[in-house]
Amino acid sequence: MRTDAAAxxxxxxxxxxxxxxxxVVRGVALAARPGALVALIGTNGSGKSTLLKTLAGMIPxxxxxxxxxxxxPGASARRVAxxxxxxxxxxTLPLRARDVVAMGRYAHLGLLRxxxxxxxxxxxxxLARTGADAYAALPLRELSGGQQQRVHLAQVLARxxxxxxLDEPTAxxxxxxRAAVLGIVEAERARGATVVMSTHDLGxxxxxxxxxxxxxxxxxxxxxxxxxxxxxxRECFGFTQLH
Amino acid sequence: MADLLIAPFVDLxxxxxxxxxxxxxxxxxxxxxxFVVLRGLAFAGDAMAHGVLPGIAVAILLGASPVLGAxxxxxxxxxxxxxxxxxxxxxxxxAIGLLFVGMLAVGVMITSRSESFVGDIxxxxxxQLLGVRGVDLAWQAAALAAVGTIAxxxxxxFLLMSVDEGLARxxxxxxxxYHALMLAMVGITIVASFRxxxxxxxxxxxxxxxxxxxxxxxxxxTVGLVAAGCGAFASWAGLLLSYHLDxxxxxxxxxxxxxxxxxxxxxSALARRRGDGGELPHPHVQGHxx
Numbered sequence: 262m263r264t265d266a267a268a269x270x271x272x273x274x275x276x277x278x279x280x281x282x283x284x285v286v287r288g289v290a291l292a293a294r295p296g297a298l299v300a301l302i303g304t305n306g307s308g309k310s311t312l313l314k315t316l317a318g319m320i321p322x323x324x325x326x327x328x329x330x331x332x333x334p335g336a337s338a339r340r341v342a343x344x345x346x347x348x349x350x351x352x353t354l355p356l357r358a359r360d361v362v363a364m365g366r367y368a369h370l371g372l373l374r375x376x377x378x379x380x381x382x383x384x385x386x387x388l389a390r391t392g393a394d395a396y397a398a399l400p401l402r403e404l405s406g407g408q409q410q411r412v413h414l415a416q417v418l419a420r421x422x423x424x425x426x427l428d429e430p431t432a433x434x435x436x437x438x439r440a441a442v443l444g445i446v447e448a449e450r451a452r453g454a455t456v457v458m459s460t461h462d463l464g465x466x467x468x469x470x471x472x473x474x475x476x477x478x479x480x481x482x483x484x485x486x487x488x489x490x491x492x493x494x495r496e497c498f499g500f501t502q503l504h
Numbered sequence: 505m506a507d508l509l510i511a512p513f514v515d516l517x518x519x520x521x522x523x524x525x526x527x528x529x530x531x532x533x534x535x536x537x538x539f540v541v542l543r544g545l546a547f548a549g550d551a552m553a554h555g556v557l558p559g560i561a562v563a564i565l566l567g568a569s570p571v572l573g574a575x576x577x578x579x580x581x582x583x584x585x586x587x588x589x590x591x592x593x594x595x596x597x598x599a600i601g602l603l604f605v606g607m608l609a610v611g612v613m614i615t616s617r618s619e620s621f622v623g624d625i626x627x628x629x630x631x632q633l634l635g636v637r638g639v640d641l642a643w644q645a646a647a648l649a650a651v652g653t654i655a656x657x658x659x660x661x662f663l664l665m666s667v668d669e670g671l672a673r674x675x676x677x678x679x680x681x682y683h684a685l686m687l688a689m690v691g692i693t694i695v696a697s698f699r700x701x702x703x704x705x706x707x708x709x710x711x712x713x714x715x716x717x718x719x720x721x722x723x724x725x726t727v728g729l730v731a732a733g734c735g736a737f738a739s740w741a742g743l744l745l746s747y748h749l750d751x752x753x754x755x756x757x758x759x760x761x762x763x764x765x766x767x768x769x770x771x772s773a774l775a776r777r778r779g780d781g782g783e784l785p786h787p788h789v790q791g792h793x794x
Contacts, residue, residue: 314670317670319670319674338674338675338676339676341674343670343674345670345671354724355542355717355721355723356667357723364663364664364675367661367676367677368675371660371676373657
């Protein structure tokens with residue numbers, strides 16, 4: 262899984278991200294190696310999701326340099342998996358949870374390759390890891406919001422990617438669900454995957470190896486103890502951590 | 505009972521041909537319609553179905569093949585709908601609606617120049633199912649093969665795009681060419697079907713059986729199978745209604761297809777109400793991670 266211990270999986274220098282001509286965040290610098298967890302933290306509209314979409318290749322960078330696994334964002338679909346903040350309209354479609362997870366393998370299968378035992382095994386393992394195996398045969402539209410979220414996370418895990426881009430994967434989950442997701446993130450790091458994750462939870466960010474504090478600009482970047490200081494948090498959110 | 509339900513198809517060759525043609529149309533529409541319904545392209549499909557009119561009118565005026573005219577017109581509509589649904593700053597329904605009435609207006613202007621168009625245009629709008637010939641069946645079978653091949657080859661990107669274009673992109677499938685391919689598949693279905701059920705009614709076969717499938721099925725493949733079954737049943741029942749009650753054949757088939765959807769919707773709503781007061785069950789599962 263590890264490509265080169267010295268080479269960052271996700272690297273950005275002077276990266277400007279935004280929509281059209283409007284930059285949401287300018288000057289992002291980042292170097293995340295295999296096994297790293299990068300936490301993106303900030304207020305709503307601070308640019309966390311925009312940065313993740315740029316790293317996923319869904320929107321073009323507005324300026325600066327960015328490389329994911331040594332290439333342009335979006336160039337390595339098999340090796341990068343992205344979990345959007347609001348996984349979309351599959352809720353209304355006639356899809357079983359198992360079918361939604363199987364779609365996570367499409368990047369490997371391409372147009373014509375038949376699904377093999379390894380593909381099915383990756384899906385079953387992902388369902389089991391997220392606890393979604395218990396309702397794998399049910400239509401997604403009949404599941405609760407939290408259950409749907411686990412199914413979408415299982416879809417991401419089924420890709421067995423080297424870089425995971427997760428947009429608020431713990432939002433709206435109960436404490437047990439949140440702990441389960443964070444456990445999965447740690448397991449992914451342990452196998453050498455690089456995880457870039459946005460969150461509103463300072464506790465989640467404290468687990469990271471690198472934190473980017475965003476407020477439509479980079480307020481601070483570095484290790485959690487350097488970034489999650491009272492001064493930075495007051496500057497970003499207008500309050501400090503409760504002690 | 506057999507005299508009522510089967511004998512007309514045994515005794516009358518033209519009715520057998522009509523049944524064969526409409527079943528081929530049903531299966532073609534079921535395949536394309538499944539993705540039209542899942543991706544929410546019903547209005548774009550409607551616009552394309554009506555937008556073929558100017559091409560057909562020009563073809564008739566020039567003495568060329570109406571199928572060729574419809575194909576050219578459909579290509580213009582596909583390009584227009586493709587650009588609008590991806591790039592318009594207006595709501596896509598507004599922009600598609602304007603393109604739709606614009607193309608329809610051009611068609612009406614051309615046809616208004618000659619009285620000889622009246623009969624031809626009626627056949628274009630409502631089809632000529634009872635006048636189907638062997639060559640029409642061959643064209644319809646070729647269209648079915650083309651649509652089936654496109655849907656099978658592109659089933660993965662089509663499904664991903666039905667969920668979310670972003671998911672398609674991050675799975676390595678660029679949405680723009682596959683969106684164009686999906687519109688081409690719908691265009692082929694419409695052009696091949698207008699001779700039998702007509703441009704006004706082809707949308708009914710494209711949407712109603714697939715919508716019935718989407719209502720009752722738990723898997724996308726099942727949506728297509730239910731749609732094909734509903735379409736084939738509607739073909740048989742519609743032709744019988746048409747034969748026994750002296751009604752328009754294409755319209756009877758579409759009416760049965762829409763009635764099947766209404767029945768499925770009512771039964772589905774009833775089942776949900778009886779099940780748990782309208783809410784679908786949420787199985788309780790303990791969270792864990794390995």
